[in-house]
Amino acid sequence: MITEVVSTQRKKIHPHKFTLWVAIASIIMMFAGLTSAYIVKGSLPGWSTVEIPQLFYYSTAVILLSSVSVQMALKAFKERNMALYRQLITVTAVLGIGFIVMQVLAFMQLWDRGLTMEGSSGAGQFLYIIFGLHALHVVGGVIALLVMFIKAFSSRIRNYDPVSVELASTYWHFVDLLWIYLFIFFIMSI
Amino acid sequence: MSDGAVLHGHPEVRTTHEVHHDEHHVHHHQETFITKYVFSQDHKMIAKQFLITGMIWGVLGGLMSVIFRLQIGYPDQSFPILEQILGRWAKGGKITADAYYALVTMHGTVLVFFVLTGGLSGTFANFLIPLQIGARDMASPFLNMLSYWFFFTASIVMLSSFFVQTGPFSGGWTAYPPLSALGDASPGSKTGMDLWITAMALFVVSSLLGGLNYISTVLNMRTKGMSMTRLPLTIWALFFTAVLGVLSFPVLLSGFILLLFDRHAGTSFYLSDIYMASTQQALPNEGGSAILFQHLFWFLGHPEVYIILLPAMGMVSEVLSTNSRKPIFGYMAMVGSLFAIAILAFLVWAHHMFVSGLNPFLGSVFVLLTLLIAIPSAIKVFNWITTLWRGNIRFTPGMLFAIGFVSLFISGGLTGIFLGNSTLDIHLHDTYFVVAHFHIVMGVASFFGMFCGIYHWFPKMYGRYLNNTMAYIHFWVTMIGAYLIFWPLHYAGLAGMPRRYLDYSSWESFNQFSDLNKFISTVAMIVFAVQLMFIFNFFYSIFKGRKVVTQNPWGSTTLEWTAPIRPGHGNWPGEIPEVHRWAYDYGKDGREFIPQTEPVNPDESKH
Ligand code: HEM
Ligand SMILES: [Cu+2]
Numbered sequence: 140m141i142t143e144v145v146s147t148q149r150k151k152i153h154p155h156k157f158t159l160w161v162a163i164a165s166i167i168m169m170f171a172g173l174t175s176a177y178i179v180k181g182s183l184p185g186w187s188t189v190e191i192p193q194l195f196y197y198s199t200a201v202i203l204l205s206s207v208s209v210q211m212a213l214k215a216f217k218e219r220n221m222a223l224y225r226q227l228i229t230v231t232a233v234l235g236i237g238f239i240v241m242q243v244l245a246f247m248q249l250w251d252r253g254l255t256m257e258g259s260s261g262a263g264q265f266l267y268i269i270f271g272l273h274a275l276h277v278v279g280g281v282i283a284l285l286v287m288f289i290k291a292f293s294s295r296i297r298n299y300d301p302v303s304v305e306l307a308s309t310y311w312h313f314v315d316l317l318w319i320y321l322f323i324f325f326i327m328s329i
Numbered sequence: 330m331s332d333g334a335v336l337h338g339h340p341e342v343r344t345t346h347e348v349h350h351d352e353h354h355v356h357h358h359q360e361t362f363i364t365k366y367v368f369s370q371d372h373k374m375i376a377k378q379f380l381i382t383g384m385i386w387g388v389l390g391g392l393m394s395v396i397f398r399l400q401i402g403y404p405d406q407s408f409p410i411l412e413q414i415l416g417r418w419a420k421g422g423k424i425t426a427d428a429y430y431a432l433v434t435m436h437g438t439v440l441v442f443f444v445l446t447g448g449l450s451g452t453f454a455n456f457l458i459p460l461q462i463g464a465r466d467m468a469s470p471f472l473n474m475l476s477y478w479f480f481f482t483a484s485i486v487m488l489s490s491f492f493v494q495t496g497p498f499s500g501g502w503t504a505y506p507p508l509s510a511l512g513d514a515s516p517g518s519k520t521g522m523d524l525w526i527t528a529m530a531l532f533v534v535s536s537l538l539g540g541l542n543y544i545s546t547v548l549n550m551r552t553k554g555m556s557m558t559r560l561p562l563t564i565w566a567l568f569f570t571a572v573l574g575v576l577s578f579p580v581l582l583s584g585f586i587l588l589l590f591d592r593h594a595g596t597s598f599y600l601s602d603i604y605m606a607s608t609q610q611a612l613p614n615e616g617g618s619a620i621l622f623q624h625l626f627w628f629l630g631h632p633e634v635y636i637i638l639l640p641a642m643g644m645v646s647e648v649l650s651t652n653s654r655k656p657i658f659g660y661m662a663m664v665g666s667l668f669a670i671a672i673l674a675f676l677v678w679a680h681h682m683f684v685s686g687l688n689p690f691l692g693s694v695f696v697l698l699t700l701l702i703a704i705p706s707a708i709k710v711f712n713w714i715t716t717l718w719r720g721n722i723r724f725t726p727g728m729l730f731a732i733g734f735v736s737l738f739i740s741g742g743l744t745g746i747f748l749g750n751s752t753l754d755i756h757l758h759d760t761y762f763v764v765a766h767f768h769i770v771m772g773v774a775s776f777f778g779m780f781c782g783i784y785h786w787f788p789k790m791y792g793r794y795l796n797n798t799m800a801y802i803h804f805w806v807t808m809i810g811a812y813l814i815f816w817p818l819h820y821a822g823l824a825g826m827p828r829r830y831l832d833y834s835s836w837e838s839f840n841q842f843s844d845l846n847k848f849i850s851t852v853a854m855i856v857f858a859v860q861l862m863f864i865f866n867f868f869y870s871i872f873k874g875r876k877v878v879t880q881n882p883w884g885s886t887t888l889e890w891t892a893p894i895r896p897g898h899g900n901w902p903g904e905i906p907e908v909h910r911w912a913y914d915y916g917k918d919g920r921e922f923i924p925q926t927e928p929v930n931p932d933e934s935k936h
Contacts (some may be wrong), residue, residue, distance in 0.1 A: 154468035157545040165537055169579035172628065176587065176598070176621055185601070187615025210812055256590065259615035260597035270589060 154301055156309070166276065167318040170210035170269070171319065174324055177265045181328065185260030188329045193250045199322055202277075204316040205234035209284075209308045213254050216304045225291045231311070233279060242274045262329055273321055277314050283307045360898075364860035368478075369672070371548040375477050377790060380783075382484060383448015384864060391438040391857050393432045398764050401425050404832045406886040418496070430499035431517050433829060435491075437502030438525070442532055443487070443774050447480050450536075453782050454567045454788065461561050463552025463906060465899045468545040469596055474536050479535035480567055483528045490524035496523040501829065503626055506599035506619050510591040511609050522592070524802035526585050533578045533585075540578075543571040554908035556627050557927070558664075561887050561912040562657060565664050566643025567838035569671040570636050577632040577675070583626030591617070598622075620685055627763025628679035635674045639667065641778020642709060642738075645731040647912075648725070648785050651885050652728035653720025656913035659712040666705035671702060673702045683751040687784045692751045699749035706742050710735065721916070725883070726800035727785035733808045734777040740812075741770025744819065745817045747838040759829075762822025765815045772810040780804075783867070788882050789912045792895045793874030803859055810856035814849050821845065886924050 180186065212227035221297060254263040287307055362463040369375060399408060400423075407422030409852045418428030455473065459466055467473045490497040499517030504525070512519045522814070547560075547568045587598040591614075599622045600614035650657040657663060679687055680693040687695075713735045724730065749752050757763060780803075787795050821842050826833065833839040833846075881890040888908070892900050915922040918934055925929035 154545045154549040156469060157549055158472075161541050161544050162537075164424050165541070165575045165579050168576050170626055171589075172580035173584040176583070176625060177623055179624065180598070180618060183599075183616055183618055196390050256594040256596050258595065258597065258613050260617050264590070264596045268586065272586070312432070312861065326917065 153307060155302060159306055159309060170321065173269050176329070180260060185189060185259045187259070188255060189249070189261065189263040189266060191325060191329065192245045194241055194245040194248065195322060198238050198245065199318065201234050201241065202238045202315050203236065205231050206312055208234065208264055211309045213304050213308045217301055228284060228288055228291060232281055233286060235281040239274050239277055242270060266325060269321055273314070273318055279305055280311050280314050282309065331692065334646050348539050362757060363375060366868060368474060370474045371630065371794045372455045372459050372470065372473060373896070375473055376452045378477050379448060379451030379455060379480065381450065383444050386439050386443040386448065386484065388864065389520050390436050390444060391860060394519050395854055396430055396707055397422065397432045398850040398853045399887045400429055402847045404834050415520050415847050427496060427499060427516050429831050434499050434501055440772065441502060441633065441637065443484060445534065446633070449533065449637065449779050450567065450570055451480065451539060454539065454571065457544055457563050457645055457785065457889065458546050458567060458648050460892060462547060462550060462555055462889050463888050463908065464546060464550040467540055467542045468550055476535050476538035476542065479531050479538065483531035483535060485522055486531060487528035490521045492521045493524065495519045495521055495523040506588065506591065506622050510599055511605065512586060512592065513605050521640060525591060529814065530582060530585060533582050536578050540571040540575040543567060544575065552905045552908055559794060559908055559911045560922050562646040562663055563643040564873065565667055566639045570639040571669050573632040573636050573671055573674060580625055581629035584622055589777060590711040623685060627681045630681065631678040632674040637771055641775045643659050644778050644782040645734045646713065648731040648781050650881055650913055650915060652723045652725055654914050654915045655716055655720045657712065658715035660911065662708055663712055666708040667868050669705040670702065673698060680749055683754045696749060696751050696879050699752060700746065701744055710739055716874040725784065726795070726797060726804060727781045729804045729884065730777045730784060732806065734774050734781060737769050737774040737777060737811065741766055747772060748836045751890035757822060759821035759827055760817040761826050761828055764828050765818035765822060769815050773815070777826060785883070787870070788877045789889055791871050793875050794877065796866050799862055803863045807856055810852050813852045816847050817849065857916040857936065875930060884922050886914055886922050891924065891926055
């Protein structure tokens with residue numbers, strides 16, 4: 140009953156989309172807090188740097204590709220090309236999972252090089268936490284994609300409302316951009 | 330029909346009997362007890378859930394202060410009853426040092442976050458935003474429900490920390506490391522601290538979910554004609570509060586995440602060069618900085634004090650104008666000053682760190698920015714007083730609390746100017762002067778805002794009035810009591826009496842305050858007792874209060890009073906009313922008030 144009446148109200152941008160933008164601002168603040176903590180600490184004695192594994196460059200390529208595919212999926216959805224949409228959303232989800240796996244592998248490489256959490260502080264401890272938190276946000280995006288994946292393949296639900304697809308793609312682009320920012324931040328500051 | 334509603338405690342749906350007897354279902358969807366009172370998605374019910382949870386915390390937090398005030402007032406006496414309440418934390422009726430610190434810490438945490446943030450914003454943002462902007466509900470009722478249940482879970486976790494063997498966290502509500510980072514530092518730093526962080530993380534999630542919703546509701550769901558400049562000031566204030574929360578809580582969360590790693594993974598974000606007396610060990614941590622935590626904490630911490638204060642300011646503006654029967658003075662200046670406060674709130678955090686070794690030059694920048702806040706604050710005070718000036722004042726309980734708020738905000742704001750000067754703060758920091766400052770300007774003042782809101786909107790929440798006699802006693806005792814408690818503490822602070830000490834009697838210089846401390850502790854108990862009377866009044870009136878018979882009992886202009894006395898889910902039975910004017914047409918063209926829903930008459934005067 141509520142939703143019926145609400146939809147008669149005047150609105151410019153869909154409230155859920157707006158909510159997502161505010162949530163994105165909030166997530167940005169969290170990473171701004173962490174990266175400024177990094178800057179503050181970088182100037183203190185006992186700071187040690189870290190060599191960034193090659194693997195992170197590959198994962199960057201993967202997440203960039205996934206942004207392209209999610210954008211194409213959105214386009215396909217809007218053109219009601221459901222077969223293509225289903226394929227592209229699958230591709231995006233697979234790329235997303237691939238990204239997360241690569242991040243974990245890169246963490247393991249670093250760990251094997253002797254960069255652990257114990258002891259004195261340095262860029263490495265921040266790297267684990269900042270990249271780890273970013274990966275968690277990607278996991279959130281993958282879960283959203285999986286939900287849409289199930290929706291797209293269940294024949295019962297026929298839905299041509301693009302809002303949830305748009306929400307997912309906006310969020311996906313956001314975690315992509317966030318990654319680019321964080322990655323460049325680390326490359327520049329190490 | 331209302332009997333059925335009364336039995337169930339929350340008589341706010343007029344058509345209650347339809348809900349309970351399914352035969353004549355009209356347009357109500359199936360509402361069970363669970364969906365109506367427990368997992369409700371109705372913003373009004375969620376507001377009440379926040380309010381009542383907040384009230385329970387309020388009583389607990391107040392009780393803690395009574396207990397530790399006993400210690401401060403009577404350090405040489407023992408109270409057998411304390412042993413009954415606290416068990417081994419008060420062996421022989423004397424509170425132990427650990428328990429004292431745990432109580433002070435939990436008192437601060439509970440009142441700042443669970444009562445004056447969750448209980449205050451949670452209640453009134455939920456209750457007022459949809460009703461005053463003309464919406465059926467929040468942008469996302471589901472997220473809204475989640476927001477409450479995260480708050481509830483946070484409450485349970487925080488409460489559970491009282492029952493672990495090593496006790497709740499005891500390192501102060503600001504949770505500075507190393508006390509908060511090293512389990513061996515004190516009993517409270519063990520499990521108690523883990524529960525504290527968990528509860529706070531859940532609390533942050535709750536605030537974020539709530540805040541997201543409040544912002545997008547205010548911006549997207551206003552009814553036809555409700556432009557931003559026609560919004561009541563309550564909504565503006567709640568809106569800026571939500572913005573502050575959404576942008577500052579995540580930073581606190583990142584601070585907590587680093588803290589968790591320092592606690593459990595051996596990292597050194599906040600730790601460096603530490604020798605533990607309790608374990609006789611030098612720790613391997615190096616290069617960490619406890620100051621870093623202070624930066625992250627106060628980047629939230631200062632906006633947080635305004636998260637607490639702004640909703641109170643908004644409600645006070647609304648209630649003052651309504652009960653002076655005059656338009657609010659300087660509406661746009663009020664909005665502008667809220668905006669200025671919200672911006673400045675992010676730029677002053679380091680004034681809590683003047684004595685932390687902060688670069689004095691940087692300190693002077695923060696002095697300047699801090700003192701700038703006095704300007705928008707003064708604008709607001711000026712406008713409130715001018716609104717009262719020559720008003721046709723009705724001294725309802727809500728109005729009294731609103732006036733009390735203005736008085737407290739002036740008193741507490743002035744001492745802020747002392748503290749904002751780093752040279753003075755070197756002397757005043759960590760003394761009772763700071764305690765007096767923030768209790769008056771934030772603690773008591775925001776409580777007054779909250780009471781003002783409760784007395785004013787209780788009729789809308791429950792369709793009944795609170796008892797007036799009890800309300801007046803509540804106001805006068807609390808008002809006088811608050812000044813008697815906190816005013817003298819300024820002098821103790823100026824004399825250098827430090828905060829957070831268990832026993833001052835071994836200092837010759839502070840013995841002059843021992844009688845004063847006894848007096849303060851006595852007053853604190855009386856004031857606490859009166860709050861219990863308020864709680865009684867609240868619950869008694871839900872069931873037995875005088876019934877509201879007119880839709881608009883205070884003669885208000887705003888939209889919530891155009892809804893039925895006991896609005897159902899969806900707020901207005903028919904169309905949502907359309908808005909034609911701002912919210913403050915009081916005493917205009919010889920009319921006492923003109924509701925926002927009334928079209929503007931061509932020959933009406935301009936405001
Ligand atoms: C003109 C306005 C204000 C100024 C210049 C000001 C300044 C300050 C300063 C410099 C301190 C740090 C004192 C110290 O620790 O040595 C302080 C503490 C504090 N202020 Fe204010 N303040 C103002 C208004 C407010 C308001 C409106 C609130 C709350 C709504 C507030 C809440 C607090 C709290 C909670 C603390 C102490 C926190 C703690 O250490 O536990 N202040 N204030
Ligand atoms: Cu401050």
